Amino acid sequence: SFGNTVGYGADFHISTSAGRLVTAGLYMLCLILVATFTANLTSDLTISKTKGIVSGIDDIKKGIIPLNRIGIRDGTTSEDYFLREISANSRSFYSVQTQNELYDRLLDGTIDAALVDMSTAEYSINNIYCNLTLIGDGFNKGVFGIVTPKEWLYGKDLDVNILLLRESGELEMLRKKWFQTNYCLHSYETSTSKTVDSMRGLFLVFTIITFLSLLLFIWSNLSIFKIYLSEWMETKRQTSATLQCIPV
Structure with missing residues (x-):
């Protein structure tokens, strides 16, 4: 949630390692984006104030x-x-x-x-x-x-x-x-604005963090996935056996 990302008004607590990793990535992403926006705004305002006092x-x-x-x-x-x-x-x-x-x-x-x-x-x-x-x-x-x-x-x-x-x-x-x-x-x-292309490395890092979080979530819950998979296969096998016992 937004509150969990910025650290205010979070209505739930993260309890998994994958969730903590994604949250850390969101923290870094938001921190860098806000800092970049603030720096660009300050630079543009400074340049606009230093322009010539006459235009012609x-x-x-x-x-x-x-x-x-x-x-x-x-x-x-x-x-x-x-x-x-x-x-x-x-x-x-x-x-x-x-x-x-x-x-x-x-x-x-x-x-x-x-x-x-x-x-x-x-x-x-x-x-x-x-x-x-x-x-x-x-x-x-x-x-x-x-x-x-x-x-x-x-x-x-x-x-x-x-x-x-x-x-x-x-x-x-x-x-x-x-x-x-x-x-x-x-x-x-000289333009001081930052385009999406110049910040694609930041989004690439966040994508990698999200992918690693997904792998961590799958690995930490691998035993649960095995149980669900075995139960599903057992149910399918029982259903197949029941169909074979039906007289023609």
Whole structure:
């Protein structure tokens, strides 16, 4: 019964060795399952509390983070976007001179968030600054060009080859290879949940214990089984003899 398994409210006492063995197996099974569930729940709650305090640029615009806690590199398109769309030309952000300084200020807690170019940020966070993460989707998409001399001999060839690379998907493959390759194992990407497959060893052990309990029960009651078997065979023999004595 459930009460006998968890140790409360049991309405009968186990008197056989096989029953005690099954009960011990149930105790261990329930103990491990409850401990695993508690550990997974605690881990999931901890991870959910450590996720970013913002989910995208809209939260920045809503003022969830103070503007002086947002880092931006001087002279970048991120600075232009911030002045135009967020602060109304007020330079209230935390100013830095280099990209590495921006990441360092995030790590030491000087700032809470930063507006950076997505391509370079993907490479840096996936390969160098493993304790940082990107939040939200890209915004303020711009267009970049390649500067060449006027009437350059290979200008048309360059345009054609770039177009072919884009249409064939080669540019996207290069972007994924050099900017999205992830050598950092981020904790928020690691699942802590336990599946049935990962715990099949536990259920296998309980199955073995149950099978051994059945064998123990049969062995401990072997004499009783022999008596029942002999009585059944004797009854069958007497019935057969009675049928033979009936006159035709």
